[in-house]
Amino acid sequence: MRTLVLNAGYEPLAVVSFKRAIVLVMNEKAVVVERVDDDPVWGARGAYERPAVILLTKYVRVPGSRHIPVTRRGVLRRDAHRCGYCGKAASTIDHILPRSRGGADSWENLVACCLRCNNVKGDRTPQEMHWELRVLPRPPRGVQWTVRGTERTDPCWEPYLALAA
Template sequence: MRTLVLNAGYEPLAVVSFKRALVLVMNEKATVVEHVEAEPVWGTRRTYDRPAVIILTRYVRVPGVRNVPVTRRGVLRRDGHRCGYCGKSAATIDHVLPRSRGGADSWENLVACCLRCNNVKGDRTPQEMGWELRYPPAPPRGGQWTVRGTERADPRWEPYLALAA
């Protein structure tokens, strides 16, 4: 069981284990915002709701802008597992500007691609093929990208992750 941790300003910070969330609540460093409809946890002095979402009692300063690392899984997820050229189901990724021509492994140069389009395109650019991208590739945005562990989000987290988008 996992718990979403919110900063004092309701900004999503992290996803932690149920045990870690309960320790934060027991030490009065956080309070439960949303709880799981299950049996409560019995402490030595009182009972606690099983936390689904907690909020820290003090604001934690987050250093700088969080950059999302470029991964194959991330590119496929960003593009909804749809080919950037034809729109069919994608299982591979493609460099818009091929690596052999100086193309980087960046969010702006990678798109999800079906196997057929990837093989046909080969070492050429979309312009040379007469193809057009369905959308311009860009870095992903939103709380579900900057907060690790939200890929498999609990439905109770949705309103809090939407605030970060």
Template sequence: MRTLVLNAGYEPLAVVSFKRALVLVMNEKATVIEHVEGEPVWGTRSVFDRPAVIVLTRYVRVPTARRTPVTRRGVLRRDGFRCGYCGASASTIDHILPRSRGGRDTWENLVACCLRCNNVKSDRTPQEMGWELRFAPGAPRSTSWTVRGAERADPRWEPYLALAA
């Protein structure tokens, strides 16, 4: 069971275990705004609602330069596991400007790619192949990327994640 943590301004911060969320609530550092019906947590002296969404009582300053790190899994997820060249199912990633020519590992230079297109393209650019990308790759910007753990969102979280999008 996981819990969405909101800052005092109701912007999503993170997803934590319900145990961590319950500790924040019990220490009065957060309050429960959504809970799981019918699944209370029994303590030695009292019963608590199992938190689904909590809001911190004090505002936590978050660095604005929160940049999502580039990973193979992230590129595949961003592109929906579809090849950026032909649209087939993708299992690899491709450097648009090959690394041998100075291409970097950036969101803008990486695209999900099927094995066939990756092998045919080899060490060339899409322009040299006469290919076009189906979309312009870039860094992901939705809250499911900046809030760790929000990619598998609980339906109760949607109103709070939608506010930040």
């Protein structure tokens, strides 16, 4: 069971385990905003609701821009597992400007790619192949990228995640 953690200003911060959430509530560092309709959790100081969403009692300062690291899984997820050249199912990633020519491992230079297109393209650029990209590769945005654990959301989290979008 997982719990969404909101900052004191109701912005989503993270998704934590049920155990971590109940410890924050028991130590009065958070309050339960949405609860699961189950039996309460009994502690030394009484019963506590089972949290689905908790709100921190003190504001936690978050760094201005959260850097999203470039990963193979992230590029495939950003491009919805579709090839940037032909649109078929993608299982690999491709450097638009090949690494051998100075291409970087960046969100702007990587695109999801099917095996066939990746092998045909090889060490060339899309311009040399007379290919056009179906998508403009850019860094991903949104709460599902900056708040860890929101890939699989709970329906009761939706109002709080929609506020941050």
